[in-house]
Amino acid sequence: MSLYPDKKLTFYINGKDAGSSTSSSINIRDGNNEDLIISGQGTQCGTSPCNKFKGQMDEIRIWDIARSVSDINQSMYRTLSGKEIGLKAYYHFDDLYGNKAKDFSTNGNDGDYYGTFKTSHHIISPESAVEFNGNTYIRAPHNHALNVESRFTISTWFNTDSDTKEQIFLEKGTWQGSWLYFLKPVNGKLRIALASKNWSPITLNGKTDIQKNKWYHFAASWDGTTRRIYLNGNLEASDTPNGTLGSNNYDMHIGGRQNYYLDGKLDELQIWNTARSQSDIQNTIYQSLTGSESGLVLYYNFNQIDDIFIKDISGTINDGDK
Structure with a gap:
């Protein structure tokens, strides 16, 4: 008013x-x-x-x-x-x-x-979240800025419609040498995981059983030594895997690939080339970004979606297509 x-x-x-x-x-x-x-x-x-x-x-x-x-x-x-x-x-x-x-x-x-x-708590703009129907995905063409092999932070809000299906949020490359994070069924319930074939052990699983039709904030970071998973700003799990995370020339897929498509919604997807601290993650969970933040290499707030393109708000222009 x-x-x-x-x-x-x-x-x-x-x-x-x-x-x-x-x-x-x-x-x-x-x-x-x-x-x-x-x-x-x-x-x-x-x-x-x-x-x-x-x-x-x-x-x-x-x-x-x-x-x-x-x-x-x-x-x-x-x-x-x-x-x-x-x-x-x-x-x-x-x-x-x-x-x-x-x-x-x-x-x-x-x-x-x-x-x-x-x-x-609620997400910033639930009206603008993008919905995946179990057979759809977004493709962001390869950009060298997305090869964040030395350190990174990936975060998103998510809401899944299924608690029995393994679903990929985000993947760049193939299972042999890529990085990805996903929802993984464990005893009929879902847990979050961050993985790379080049690491040993390969997967790092969270501990919380994810309920379907409920919003969560998920973040995963890698500082070159330690990988960490956060749920709603709280540390879920961490370890120090052996191995490195290599670069590749593959496109990035959001919302899955064949047999692993996401049933649900994503919002405020961010990729950083820095390992953000827990306090950094907590400070921006409920905030939209400007897109000019240092270290931010991809940012989809899904507020600007047309029939073809998904707008990247960061300065690296990684627009996606549907």
């Missing part, structure tokens, strides 16, 4: 104009001493809030400027720094911080929780 200087009040839903009203009678009172109430009405109901909201909220932002539709769309799926000009209060609810609703703007408008609350 934005209130413009010409007293035009505009509501936006999912970044689109959902209605507006212009009236000379619209006025916002200055200088009141009332508390800010989130999820209910305040003093109009007497001594305690009424008409309380039941549901989920996230990324509450209050500005002292009327933001344009372009401004709203540009930051709709991004976590803010809290230092943006005009930002007066910002609650992203990533943690309950005891009994305080922490204000992440620079104004210190922390709130108090009344009642029992819990947090639940």
